[in-house]
Amino acid sequence: MRYLPLTPSDRSEMLAVIGAPSIDALFVDVPEAARLDGPIHGLPMHASEMAVERHMTALSRKNIAASDGPFFLGCGAYKHHLPASVDHLIQRGEFLTAYTPYQPEIAQGTLQMLFEFQTQVARLLGTDVANASIYDGSTACWEAIGMARRVTKRGRAILSGGLHPHYVSVAKTMAKFTGDVLETSAPTLTAETDIDALIAAIDDTTSCVVVQYPDILGRIADLRPLADACHAKKALLIAVVTEPVALGAITSPGEMDADIVVGEGQSLGVGLQFGGPYVGLFGCKDKYVRQMPGRLCGETVDADGRRGFVLTLSTREQHIRREKATSNICTNSGLCALAFSIHMTLLGEAGLRRLAGINHAGAVHAARRLAKVPGVELVNTHFFNEFTLKLPTEARPIVRQLADRGILAGVSLGRLYPGQDDLANGLVVAVTETTSAEDVETLAAALEEILA
């Protein structure tokens, strides 16, 4: 057992120091009826590094990886190129194997990184402040709704039909237990978003309006009229960004006066990983910072007057405030935040803007090409790197047939909205810098054949 350094003679010497006759004597407080004395039925014994590697590699080969062929899936998780130095740097043991920075004098690396991350995220989202990350976009969205309840002392949240359906599900789960009332609808396969309907629904009991930008169908809409309408009724506007690369090309929600902006940071630095771990982004206006969930890193000085960083405003947090905390969150997504921050530093403003422009150019090309497939219609008039096609038939079996040809062709709305016939023909297609013109041509040709 290569991870256990004690030798049998170490163990004997240590038991002698303790004054215990055997290891069993150390488990004396476990009631006899609950002690396990033999091997556990149904579990194998330890294995060599080589054997484990062989087993795991065999399992990994049962999956089709995104890089194995043409790939067009998005809907909250995106395939982008990861510079090699990102993964190299996050594997430095001092980052990888550190705990939450409770001892700031020997955790300045993590703390400075978190301070830089907070600043990068706040600037990207267009908010005054941002926290040191949260689990993922969907839980960040839920936490934002809870925060709006604390700020406004109201409990009626209006969720846009363009919000990711999994995010809606998470919010619904939580609302059942907190007593919030959520008003939701499904999207429609049209170029228009539901901004006007959202504005009409705001009243004096509304805590917040939650809108995704770009939305689940890839549509983008100006949020300023919605922000004004929210503020006129003293409700908060919460914007959700699942593709942060978009903010390199389009105006951020904060610039359009959103009060809280949350996001999924997976696109930058993190990778697909079958859904997790990801990194939740959470920013807001200054005046709401004391209602924020999660960890915050702040600047201060040490006893010698040198700049340093600490975790701060912890009176919001569970370990101090217990049942009165703003959230029960303890862990953030530190290592993913580091990856995000490194990738962002490598890109810089110039790189992010160029990356966003390349994504958009590729998507525009793909949308035009795919809309030429007989029977296929492009739903969006405006989009960033993801758009929705309306197929002449149900999309889900088409996706299945394309997968058989080695093409992973986007997300069928039938999978995301089961039982909603009006959405079943919708296919959401994402294009990034990793998508080649040949990939688009392969998909278009295959679609033409299947639909013929």
Added chain:
Amino acid sequence: MSINQSGWRPTAPEAKSGNVPASVTGNKALMLEEALIFEIGDARTTGVDFAEGDVAHDMLGDLTRKAPIGLPGLSEPETVRHYTRLSRQNYGIDLGFFPLGSCTMKHNPRLNEKMARLPGFSDVHPLQPVDTVQGALEVIHQLAHWLVTLTGMTSVAMSPKAGAHGELCGILAIRAALEAKGEGARKVILVPESAHGTNPATAAFAGYSVEDIPATAEGRVDTAALKARLGPDVAGVMITNPNTCGLFERDMREISDAVHAAGGFVYCDGANFNAIVGRVRPGDLGIDAMHINLHKTFSTPHGGGGPGSGPVVFSAALTPFAPLPFVEKQGDHFALIEEETAGEHHAGSFGRMVAFHGQMGMFTRALTYILSHGADGLRQVAEDAVLNANYILRSLDDTLDAPFGPSGPCMHEALFSDAGLAEGFSTIDIAKGLIDEGYHPMTMYFPLVVHGAMLVEPTETESKAALDQFIAALRSVAERAKAGDAALKSAPHFAPRSRLDETLAARKPVLVWKDTAPLAQAAE
């Protein structure tokens, strides 16, 4: 030295001893000062080369970005240096002993990292057709099998993103089960004083009111007080076992039976499962739900604060209420049970807690570790973790007060108090003194039931030699604190920073970097 007004710039340290001048750079040989990326980067610089290709903005409408964002860039070599330098101001388990009690910082094998990076795991989208991700679903299924078998429970929810998220999962299942029985009027969760702060916060978040249950003089839950409080308004209890005093809750079975008899459920905080894995099954103790922090028991790295992963095991009583999604084996096929595929018998599920399927990257690491240890190795894990903790407890209880030393063997962690230190000296001085000795300090001032608590958790991956050196260091620091050594009050002296002013940070929060001069002209 004062903070300068323009956003608290770095200030050069003053020379302390007469003959040694401060360096011009603020660096001290290999201990390098590092400016913020906002001070050294430039909006026009990028460390990434993009292929030639079109850049377009034609279908963005009026929303095309016009204003600069304010994001500095660094070249690749500058980026590598910046983060490498930052990393050197950090303590990690790779660097040395990291005895945080209740947090379980153990060796993180690199095989885990290598396996998590196999493209078949790292480069797979959560919404791919399920027959293109059978291997990923099989990993989840295999890990679930181990967790259920090791805990003696009925089912496991894999999707919670961290321990605290797992607690919420367990409490929501309890609430769903009570509501299904028409017992939604139960509004109280009992939480022992020694619980992690996440426990009461979780219960409150799920709509419960929280009542404390005291601890006995020997550091365990006061069973009599707990039983006396049970009644028709109590939804359940949240107990940590082994508990945060490092002790096994001997009365766990009796407590579970009493709670069940009173119509409530038992939630166990499984943060410390590493102490009993392979030797005790929580299912045999009558527990209904328990989260398992994968980094603690199964060595997924914690990365400076996360990511975590907190699968929750359930008893038969709570299984029908478990959240979606989950993986089910149907013949040779692994199915992903989500909203649309959940049949009638999952109708009680309390819903979805997170987009997608949980922390897959952590599952891969945990399964790799589990397979490496096997059932025999995991049992040895618990034994060595407990042996190491007791070795520390008994090696130091002549120097440091061990309030529960007489209560019997400890489990995974040894608890000391600040009793007997010189006037004006406390746990923080010992902690900061340990930093100068090259150690990450133990957990300070927790659990709250002990004055000036010091909670030391060695884990099973420390050698006897490493423990002996730590024991000598802690003994020396403790003796200095008992003798009132003034130098200890200003420790650490050899860390990248001396004691940081946390009060100032909270009183005048500076949470983002602000420039007095505009960032270099935005790109384009």
